[in-house]
Amino acid sequence: MQSSLKALLKELEAFGRQHDSASAEHGSRMLNITPDTGEFLTVLIRATGATRILELGTSNGYSTLWLAEAAGSGAVVTTVEFSPQKTALARTNFARSGLQERIRQIEGEAGAYLAGCDDASVDLLFLDSERRAYTDWWPQLARLLRPGGLMVVDNAISHAQELAPFMQAVREQGGWSCSLAQVGKGQFMAVKH
Numbered sequence: 783m784q785s786s787l788k789a790l791l792k793e794l795e796a797f798g799r800q801h802d803s804a805s806a807e808h809g810s811r812m813l814n815i816t817p818d819t820g821e822f823l824t825v826l827i828r829a830t831g832a833t834r835i836l837e838l839g840t841s842n843g844y845s846t847l848w849l850a851e852a853a854g855s856g857a858v859v860t861t862v863e864f865s866p867q868k869t870a871l872a873r874t875n876f877a878r879s880g881l882q883e884r885i886r887q888i889e890g891e892a893g894a895y896l897a898g899c900d901d902a903s904v905d906l907l908f909l910d911s912e913r914r915a916y917t918d919w920w921p922q923l924a925r926l927l928r929p930g931g932l933m934v935v936d937n938a939i940s941h942a943q944e945l946a947p948f949m950q951a952v953r954e955q956g957g958w959s960c961s962l963a964q965v966g967k968g969q970f971m972a973v974k975h
């Protein structure tokens with residue numbers, strides 16, 4: 783990783799910590815993934831060779847930068863966020879990173895976006911958005927991930943109760959291999975057979 787990108791990630795980590803501890807309103811917090819989750823995603827992306835990546839929940843783009851760096855040039859990381867303020871912050875961070883060529887920003891509601899995606903058009907899905915909606919989104923998520931593709935879900939330990947119905951639905955679906963990793967806030971992973 784280039785030292786300028788490392789420095790930007792460190793800056794965003796400090797900003798996220800400071801901003802979130804001072805911010806009373808949940809919706810305005812950055813709620814970034816932890817740095818070890820960024821490293822974990824990097825290993826997953828490099829090991830699987832994923833180049834078509836879809837992230838739900840951009841915030842200010844911290845996790846997107848990890849995904850885009852790992853995916854390499856020629857890859858496309860599509861990231862969806864419904865807050866115009868956060869989308870604008872992310873745009874600035876992407877421009878500063880030099881990785882903006884491989885990032886496609888969608889400002890909009892994630893569920894509505896999923897409905898328009900082609901079947902089997904995504905290699906790796908990263909869910910870090912409205913957790914209570916994942917069960918409703920599941921048919922679309924399962925449809926747009928390619929066979930052999932990987933879904934990674936953040937907050938699987940920090941918000942285990944909230945995510946329990948979704949994780950159960952995935953495990954009971956059949957045709958998926960699942961695992962829970964104790965990395966960051968907990969990463970639930972499912973590979974589509």
Ligand SMILES: C[S@@+](CC[C@H](N)C(=O)[O-])C[C@H]1O[C@@H](n2cnc3c(N)ncnc32)[C@H](O)[C@@H]1O
Nearest residue numbers: 813814815839841844845863864891892911912
């Ligand atoms: C946990 S934060 C994402 C953090 C980001 N992945 C990171 O690590 O830097 C969740 C984000 O999802 C956005 N969000 C929540 N529900 C959404 C929805 N239905 N559609 C689009 N964005 C949504 C929120 O505005 C928030 O910015």
